Amino acid sequence: xxxxxxxxxxxxxxxxxxxxxxxxxxxxxxxxxxxxxxxxxxxxxxxxxxxxxxxxxxxxxxxxxxxxxxxxxxxxxxxxxxxxxxxxxxxxxxxxxxxx
Numbered sequence: 001x002x003x004x005x006x007x008x009x010x011x012x013x014x015x016x017x018x019x020x021x022x023x024x025x026x027x028x029x030x031x032x033x034x035x036x037x038x039x040x041x042x043x044x045x046x047x048x049x050x051x052x053x054x055x056x057x058x059x060x061x062x063x064x065x066x067x068x069x070x071x072x073x074x075x076x077x078x079x080x081x082x083x084x085x086x087x088x089x090x091x092x093x094x095x096x097x098x099x100x
Contacts, residue, residue: 025055026051026055029051029052029054029055029058029088030047030048030051032050032051032054032088032089033047033048033049033050033051033052033054034047034050036050036054036089036092037050040093040096043096043097043099044096045095045096045099050092053088053091053092053095054088054089054091054092055088056088056091057087057088057089057090057091057092058084058085058087058088059084060087060091061083061084061086061087061088061090062080062083062084062087064083064087065079065080065083065084066080069083
């Protein structure tokens with residue numbers, strides 16, 4: 001788990017801090033999954049599956065940005081957070097639209 005978090009750009013931290021960060025990430029994903037379930041209604045996949053899709057998209061987006069990102073004048077952590085949020089939402093909405 002530590003290697004995965006460092007791969008997306010999070011710093012190495014003690015176990016208790018890592019547990020807190022992972023808990024915050026999961027709670028945020030569940031909150032976004034619940035909101036997406038409310039907004040997409042019939043096109044959604046359910047709260048848990050929405051949260052999973054959001055997490056997969058967010059980790060993929062953060063990894064791609066960390067690997068291939070364009071340097072900006074903004075803080076790297078803020079840009080990475082925006083890219084992760086946007087890519088997670090983009091993947092969820094894209095899958096909801098492509099769903100038959």
